[in-house]
Amino acid sequence: MTSQEIKSLTNQYVMNTYGRFDVVIDHGKGARLYSPEGKEYIDFTSGIGVCDLGYGNELWAQAAFTQAKKAGHTSNLFYTEPCARLAEKLCKRTGMSNVFFANGGGEANEGMIKLARKYSFDKYGKGRATIIPLKNSFHGRTMATLTATGQDQFHNYFFPFVEGFKFAEANSLDSLKAVAGDDTCAVMMELVQGEGGVLPLDKNYVQAVAKLCAEKDWLLLVDEVQTGVGRTGSLFTFQQYGILPDVCSFAKGIAGGLPMSGIMANEKCRNVLAPGTHATTFGANPVCGAAGLVVQDVLSDEFLAQVREKGEYLRAQIETLCLPCFGKTRGLGLMIGIEMAEGYRNGEIANKLVEAGLLVLTAGPGMRLLPPLVITKEEMDAGIAIMKKTLG
Ligand SMILES: *Cc1c(COP(=O)(O)O)cnc(C)c1O
Numbered sequence: 001m002t003s004q005e006i007k008s009l010t011n012q013y014v015m016n017t018y019g020r021f022d023v024v025i026d027h028g029k030g031a032r033l034y035s036p037e038g039k040e041y042i043d044f045t046s047g048i049g050v051c052d053l054g055y056g057n058e059l060w061a062q063a064a065f066t067q068a069k070k071a072g073h074t075s076n077l078f079y080t081e082p083c084a085r086l087a088e089k090l091c092k093r094t095g096m097s098n099v100f101f102a103n104g105g106g107e108a109n110e111g112m113i114k115l116a117r118k119y120s121f122d123k124y125g126k127g128r129a130t131i132i133p134l135k136n137s138f139h140g141r142t143m144a145t146l147t148a149t150g151q152d153q154f155h156n157y158f159f160p161f162v163e164g165f166k167f168a169e170a171n172s173l174d175s176l177k178a179v180a181g182d183d184t185c186a187v188m189m190e191l192v193q194g195e196g197g198v199l200p201l202d203k204n205y206v207q208a209v210a211k212l213c214a215e216k217d218w219l220l221l222v223d224e225v226q227t228g229v230g231r232t233g234s235l236f237t238f239q240q241y242g243i244l245p246d247v248c249s250f251a252k253g254i255a256g257g258l259p260m261s262g263i264m265a266n267e268k269c270r271n272v273l274a275p276g277t278h279a280t281t282f283g284a285n286p287v288c289g290a291a292g293l294v295v296q297d298v299l300s301d302e303f304l305a306q307v308r309e310k311g312e313y314l315r316a317q318i319e320t321l322c323l324p325c326f327g328k329t330r331g332l333g334l335m336i337g338i339e340m341a342e343g344y345r346n347g348e349i350a351n352k353l354v355e356a357g358l359l360v361l362t363a364g365p366g367m368r369l370l371p372p373l374v375i376t377k378e379e380m381d382a383g384i385a386i387m388k389k390t391l392g
Contacts, residue, residue: 003036021354028055031372031379033359042383044369045359049194049226049335052253053298054372060256060294067290075281082289089296093235095244096264100273101284105225105251106140108261111278112188112247113144115265116219117164119246119272120185123217130183131221134170136364138195139188139223148188151196171205173212186219186246191237194226197364198330198337203241210243219246219269225261226335229253230299230373233308233333240332253373256295260288298374307333307373310380314369317384323391325349326367334375338367349391358386 001009003024026036031054033041046052053060067082074080087099102108113131120128133139135150146154147161155161168187169175176187187209193199213220222245227237229250234240238248246269251261262283265272311333318329318338327339340346346362353360361368371380 001036006036021351021359023354023359030054030056031375039357041354041357041359042379042386043359044371044383045361046253046370046372047257048361049231049252049370051257052230052295052373053256054374057256057294057374059297060291063290063294064258064287067287070286072287073282073285076279076284080284080286080289082286082293083284086289086292086296089293090250090264093296094239094248094264095266096248097267097270099262099264100278101260101262101289102251102280103259103282103285104140104261105223105249106142106145107280108225108249108251108263109139109145109148109188109223110142111263111273112221112223112249113148113186114278115247115263115269115272116186116188116221118277119219119269122272128183128185130164130166130181131186131188132166132168132176132179132184132218133188134190134193135167136170136193136196136199137188137190137223138193139190140225170199171202173205173208176209176212180216180218184216184218186221187213188221188223190223190225190227191241192227192232192332192335194335194368195363197366198335198368199364200330200332201241206241207243210245213246221245222248224248225251226370227332229295230304230307231333231335231370232331233304233311235299235304237332254295255288255292258285258288258291260285260292303373310334310371310375310377311336313377314371314380314384317380318387321384321388321392323387325391334369334371334373336369337363338369340366352390353386356386356390358383358390 006024024035025033031043033043117129133148133150137150139145139148144162147165150167166179168179222238224236247265249263254260315329325341325344327341330337350360350362
């Protein structure tokens with residue numbers, strides 16, 4: 001089919017819930033994507049932080065294909081090997097104790113919220129179920145995670161929302177103390193707020209929250225759906241912040257492009273979700289698990305150090321361009337935010353870049369770059385050249 005035919009068919013039969021770019025993708029290789037007509041794009045998006053190994057990775061495709069031929073799905077009533085091995089890898093590399101596998105980020109965060117409330121109920125009984133997320137956060141599109149998202153624009157249309165969420169200011173321990181009370185059971189945060197505009201939290205603040213949570217027996221819930229799996233230059237971002245969460249969610253990059261998510265619990269929380277309290281039919285899918293094992297093999301410590309170097313290189317190159325539309329860059333590893341200069345709108349700039357062959361994202365009022373973690377210097381330079389030509 002041609003790009004035009006694919007767009008018409010989509011617009012006729014698929015619900016119009018996304019502000020799509022005017023781009024049709026057919027296939028890719030490395031950090032490059034191609035339309036059906038062969039138009040080339042440099043990809044600084046990874047399908048919103050998912051395709052950490054880029055496109056066309058042979059080992060990844062082989063692993064999924066081999067497992068798909070063996071058994072594509074079994075349900076959790078039976079044991080299978082791939083997710084057992086993936087869970088082991090995640091725990092051994094982070095110090096967490098066990099894993100529950102689900103399918104998407106919002107669903108993983110639902111599990112994290114349920115775990116926190118059950119932990120508190122088991123120990124303290126009713127009336128201690130309030131979760132404190134941060135303002136400007138993003139935690140998903142399900143009813144509870146939409147409620148937990150600290151941006152007013154998300155709290156529309158779908159009333160009534162879920163009870164038991166109160167918001168604290170990011171980077172303010174005083175705000176957290178003011179909001180918390182006898183009803184608090186957990187604090188929930190992204191360590192780098194992603195959709196909110198790529199805003200890394202202060203390390204001192206995060207460590208102080210972790211300490212306070214431990215004192216009060218509030219669970220510290222860390223949403224690493226976007227920041228996890230190597231994106232910021234460590235396997236999980238909490239490792240750079242020097243904390244161990246009680247529960248941590250992951251999704252996007254975990255299986256390199258197949259739908260998979262999950263939560264990891266520390267030793268204190270490993271037995272909270274007992275048989276019958278939480279489940280999902282597609283969870284721990286063996287094809288996704290096999291793909292996830294390939295991702296783990298690629299993300300060696302040496303590779304993660306390269307992610308940090310690439311992030312620094314890309315930011316330095318962007319700042320060197322001194323483009324009139326851009327202000328400062330910020331972020332961690334290959335999760336990069338760019339501020340807009342006065343008078344420029346992120347959506348317009350993104351459209352210009354995409355049209356010129358560079359795929360980028362927006363977040364909050366700025367730009368956001370989430371290139372495949374395997375991106376090469378040559379591919380980064382090709383993207384920078386498009387920025388210079390289009391916006392210079
Ligand atoms: C993307 C994202 C989610 C939602 O994940 P879905 O897979 O879209 O449900 C939740 N939290 C954070 C931090 C995210 O970036």
